[in-house]
Amino acid sequence: MTTNDRYSIFSILRQAWRGNTGWKPVWRDVAPKPAYDVVIVGGGGHGLATAYYLASQYGRRRIAVVEKGWIGSGNVGRNTTIIRSNYLLPGNVPFYELSMKLWEGLEQDINYNAMVSQRGVLNLYHSDAQRDAYARRGNAMRLHGVDAELLDAAKVRRLVPFLDFENARFPIRGGLLQRRGGTVRHDAVAWGYARAADRLGVDIIQNCEVIGIRVDGGRAMGLDTSRGYIGARQIGVSVAGSSSRVAAMAGLRLPIESHVLQAFVSEAVKPFVGGVVTFGAGHFYISQSDKGGLVFGGDIDGYNSYAQRGNLPVMEDVCEGGMALMPRLGRVRMLRQWGGLVDMSMDGSPIIDRTPVEGLYLNAGWCYGGFKATPAAGLCFAHLLSCDEPHDVARGYRLDRFATGHAIDEKGMGPYPNLH
Numbered sequence: 001m002t003t004n005d006r007y008s009i010f011s012i013l014r015q016a017w018r019g020n021t022g023w024k025p026v027w028r029d030v031a032p033k034p035a036y037d038v039v040i041v042g043g044g045g046h047g048l049a050t051a052y053y054l055a056s057q058y059g060r061r062r063i064a065v066v067e068k069g070w071i072g073s074g075n076v077g078r079n080t081t082i083i084r085s086n087y088l089l090p091g092n093v094p095f096y097e098l099s100m101k102l103w104e105g106l107e108q109d110i111n112y113n114a115m116v117s118q119r120g121v122l123n124l125y126h127s128d129a130q131r132d133a134y135a136r137r138g139n140a141m142r143l144h145g146v147d148a149e150l151l152d153a154a155k156v157r158r159l160v161p162f163l164d165f166e167n168a169r170f171p172i173r174g175g176l177l178q179r180r181g182g183t184v185r186h187d188a189v190a191w192g193y194a195r196a197a198d199r200l201g202v203d204i205i206q207n208c209e210v211i212g213i214r215v216d217g218g219r220a221m222g223l224d225t226s227r228g229y230i231g232a233r234q235i236g237v238s239v240a241g242s243s244s245r246v247a248a249m250a251g252l253r254l255p256i257e258s259h260v261l262q263a264f265v266s267e268a269v270k271p272f273v274g275g276v277v278t279f280g281a282g283h284f285y286i287s288q289s290d291k292g293g294l295v296f297g298g299d300i301d302g303y304n305s306y307a308q309r310g311n312l313p314v315m316e317d318v319c320e321g322g323m324a325l326m327p328r329l330g331r332v333r334m335l336r337q338w339g340g341l342v343d344m345s346m347d348g349s350p351i352i353d354r355t356p357v358e359g360l361y362l363n364a365g366w367c368y369g370g371f372k373a374t375p376a377a378g379l380c381f382a383h384l385l386s387c388d389e390p391h392d393v394a395r396g397y398r399l400d401r402f403a404t405g406h407a408i409d410e411k412g413m414g415p416y417p418n419l420h
């Protein structure tokens with residue numbers, strides 16, 4: 001069974017003419033082969049992007065992605081879809097800006113409509129001290145060639161007039177705006193990368209859980225899976241919230257904790273939130289989907305967990321933040337709530353590195369923000385797997401930085417994963 005031809009206006013017309021009876025599966029359903037050159041564990045956005053760039057940029061062949069559930073069942077299909085590159089530290093800005101540039105060309109590159117929508121990300125500030133911190137971040141961004149605008153309250157009011165500007169506790173004084181930030185339809189990213197990788201010969205193997213990593217003489221040899229043994233010259237682990245569990249199969253203990261992060265969506269209302277708005281006095285952020293639902297989120301659960309579901313205390317906390325920012329939210333009915341498993345690192349920054357086990361590589365520690373990183377993480381992980389050295393923009397994301405003191409702590413919180 002082959003997959004679809006290139007999508008174009010002509011293929012749509014051709015299918016319309018045939019009553020849409022000729023569409024083929026978006027990727028092949030393949031059984032695992034006995035061995036591959038590279039096996040990526042985890043069919044989330046990062047794993048699929050890695051496989052795609054391995055084949056498209058580095059000319060690698062004999063690649064498989066093994067996924068324990070179905071493509072898109074993890075965080076890539078559960079996040080709040082926000083992309084941005086508004087970081088402060090030199091270890092982060094070039095990486096996230098590369099990701100933003102890749103988003104900007106992604107749909108042409110993978111021939112898939114991922115609904116990349118650069119409608120702006122606005123971080124609100126509520127005090128003079130917070131304004132100064134945002135001015136510093138905006139300046140750092142501009143020094144790296146990233147767009148940033150510091151807005152006063154009047155300018156914010158023109159953009160989002162429905163906020164509670166005169167809130168007694170948290171008056172809105174202004175905001176830091178990145179106009180190129182925005183949203184991307186999350187599951188389309190998984191489907192688009194899967195299709196593009198499949199077209200280059202990558203085997204995408206669903207319902208195939210890795211249950212063991214065979215190591216011989218300090219070298220990774222292959223994977224025991226729920227569908228049998230698969231040999232591999234190189235193994236790339238890209239399993240987000242399951243990173244510690246999978247690494248433990250090779251005897252590794254990671255500087256990562258897993259927590260639940262929840263998201264919420266309301267009933268559909270007429271368009272009124274143009275871009276992404278984040279509250280500066282609590283953890284709450286909001287955007288509006290193309291269907292009209294208000295999409296919002298907040299803090300992770302404060303304890304470790306592998307449960308991918310929501311709960312009432314966090315819902316209450318998030319709604320309190322929302323009400324302080326936008327009192328009219330109280331009139332809207334909540335439709336759905338869900339949770340995903342996030343891999344919180346000790347400094348809030350990711351890890352893209354080799355491991356002490358030869359042939360075993362790690363892409364993890366994405367915390368709250370790995371969706372926006374999907375294209376760059378895929379490219380940089382593919383680079384590491386192919387060149388055996390880090391990509392220029394990911395040099396700081398080393399596994400040993402916690403031992404050497406080279407943490408990349410964007411928030412300056414210290415080693416408390418639940419605070420990043």
Ligand SMILES: Cc1cc2nc3c(=O)[nH]c(=O)nc-3n(C[C@H](O)[C@H](O)[C@H](O)COP(=O)(O)OP(=O)(O)OC[C@H]3O[C@@H](n4cnc5c(N)ncnc54)[C@H](O)[C@@H]3O)c2cc1C
Nearest residue numbers: 042044045046068074075076079080082210340370371372
């Ligand atoms: C509610 C929520 C909101 C978020 N909002 C944003 C946002 O707005 N912007 C942003 O940038 N980031 C956001 N994030 C974070 C972002 O979604 C993640 O950092 C990112 O998706 C992680 O990479 P991934 O897509 O590869 O992960 P996943 O999609 O989770 O992929 C990992 C895959 O590994 C598979 N796996 C696990 N164990 C095994 C095994 N043993 N064998 C085989 N496969 C296995 C899983 O089934 C899963 O499919 C959010 C996360 C959540 C949960």
